[in-house]
Amino acid sequence: MNTNNRWLLPEGVDEILPPKAILLEQICRKIIDLYTTWGYEFVIPPMVEYLESLLTATGEDLDLQTYKITDQISGRLMGVRADITPQVARIDAHLMKQDTPTRLCYLGSVLHSRSDSFGDSRSPLQLGAELFGHAGVSSDIEIVKLMLATLNSLEIDNICIDIGHIGIFRSLISESKLTPEKEMEVFEIVKRKAKDELKKFYKKLKINDNSSKALLDLVDLHGDVSILEDATKSIAKFFPEVKKHINEIKAVSESIADEPNLSINVDLAELRGYNYHTGMIYTAYVPDEGKGVAFGGRYDDIGRAFGRARPATGFSADVKQLLELHNCEKVKITRIFAPSDSDPALKKKIKDLREQGKIVVQELEGQKHTAVEMNCSLSLIHENNDWIIKDNKK
Numbered sequence: 001m002n003t004n005n006r007w008l009l010p011e012g013v014d015e016i017l018p019p020k021a022i023l024l025e026q027i028c029r030k031i032i033d034l035y036t037t038w039g040y041e042f043v044i045p046p047m048v049e050y051l052e053s054l055l056t057a058t059g060e061d062l063d064l065q066t067y068k069i070t071d072q073i074s075g076r077l078m079g080v081r082a083d084i085t086p087q088v089a090r091i092d093a094h095l096m097k098q099d100t101p102t103r104l105c106y107l108g109s110v111l112h113s114r115s116d117s118f119g120d121s122r123s124p125l126q127l128g129a130e131l132f133g134h135a136g137v138s139s140d141i142e143i144v145k146l147m148l149a150t151l152n153s154l155e156i157d158n159i160c161i162d163i164g165h166i167g168i169f170r171s172l173i174s175e176s177k178l179t180p181e182k183e184m185e186v187f188e189i190v191k192r193k194a195k196d197e198l199k200k201f202y203k204k205l206k207i208n209d210n211s212s213k214a215l216l217d218l219v220d221l222h223g224d225v226s227i228l229e230d231a232t233k234s235i236a237k238f239f240p241e242v243k244k245h246i247n248e249i250k251a252v253s254e255s256i257a258d259e260p261n262l263s264i265n266v267d268l269a270e271l272r273g274y275n276y277h278t279g280m281i282y283t284a285y286v287p288d289e290g291k292g293v294a295f296g297g298r299y300d301d302i303g304r305a306f307g308r309a310r311p312a313t314g315f316s317a318d319v320k321q322l323l324e325l326h327n328c329e330k331v332k333i334t335r336i337f338a339p340s341d342s343d344p345a346l347k348k349k350i351k352d353l354r355e356q357g358k359i360v361v362q363e364l365e366g367q368k369h370t371a372v373e374m375n376c377s378l379s380l381i382h383e384n385n386d387w388i389i390k391d392n393k394k
Contacts, residue, residue: 012115012122016320019333024125024323027154028107031127031319034153038146040105040129045087047080047109054079056086056305062276065112080111084126085316086302092132093303093310101133107319116291121320128316132303135311137248140280140298141255147284147294147315148259154326156293160263160285163252164270166277166297167245168235172218175239176211186215191271195219210238222267225253231268248280273297282315286325293321336389337371337379338362349380349387 009015016024032042048069055063065082081087084106092102105128112122129146131139144161151159169190173183182205189198195216202212214235221227221235228250236243253264272281272295279298286293296315303310338350340363350360361374371379371392381390 010122012112012120014121014123014320016323020323022333023326024319027323027326028125028127028319030153031150032105032107034149035105035129035146038103038129038142038149040103040146043088043091043104043106044108045081045084045091045106048078049081049087051077051079053090053306054081054086056090056302062086065114067111067113081108082110082112083316084108084110085128085130085299085314088128088130088314089132089299089302089310089312090306092130092312093306093308096132097308098133101131101139103129103131105129120291121318124318125320126316127319127322128314130312130314132310132312135300137251137280139311140248140313141252143296143313143315144252144256144282147282147296147317148256148262150317151284151286151294151322154322156286156322156325157261158263158287159261160265161256162265162267162270162283162285162292163249164267164272164281165245165249165279166271166274166281167279168231168242168268169215169218169271169274171239171241171245172211172214172235176207176209176215187271187274190215190219190269191274193219193222193269214238218269222269223265225250225264225266227266227268228253245279252280252282273299276302279313289325293317293325333359334378335359335361335374335376337374337376337392339380340365340367341382343382343387346380346382346387 036042051068055066062082067080069078069080071078088104088106092104096102107125107127110124110126112124115122129143131143148159148161169187173186176183176186178186185201186198189201198216198219202208217234221231228246231246232243236246249266253266256262256264270281272283276299277297278300281297283292284294294315294317296313298311298313300311301309302312336353336358338346338360350362353360361376377392378389379392380387
């Protein structure tokens, strides 16, 4: 590498500088404190694990995102985590060993081998909360409400939450009598919402049964919560098990209907995380942001591979992305400049201010820079035998 380029970082790997870095830290503390008040206990999983543990039940997508390295001690393959959720599921299944519902939260850096789209960070700071041990819709409701509370705590407004349910597609495709290869073709077509392509697919195979009709209808079932009634009429009457999934979405939607500045979109053809999620999925969006800002869903029985199957639901977000959405201009960091002086009264004043949480920057001996140049809006001035704080005149 050219010596002039040694400061360059890899593409998609970023760093946070002042003053944003301290704001990021404050946001992290604020959110973890919020989760604590909801009964979520904080865990810190390791940055690397053996690969077979790290990728358990996560599907091909996470495998492609994970950096692989060889452990020089055991010779086994390890991975640098690309998602913390499977690690937390391992902790619940293998280490916590509780029969009661378990609430865990986490915060840590992850590393992606590739970006999801151009310009995306490959080193997100992942924050999340997971609820294990309860299969009912009330745990999904709690997670969705906590996800919204997270965004609200950062004054992120005009949220749109998109709700889907993997179980609906699974129920319909299981009745299709297609080969696994053909089922995967249908999955890819529905994921793209390519209804005309799906019609041609069924026409070519001469299929015109209830399953094919329902899957064609599914592509169009997205919009406000009123589409749940359409889904009940067009699909649930032929597939009663789908009614349960529809009612779960309805219950979550009704539980958050009175949230201010929130719009709800239902998309029954949304198949994000199909190989991982087993039930409801939910994504939060905000205006002018081209991608979701928080993602969640149900992923029951992921702990089976760790010896203990448990229902689970949770969500995660990238705190770096939330920092960009947070109104940083409202957060004013006040710095106080103190002169280089050996006066004991000044030393005590500085000590007292710092104990109060104030930021005091003391002038170094021989320093020629002014308080304003040191980014201090206030200064300690000696007047009337006392050290007092005054505004700096620019």
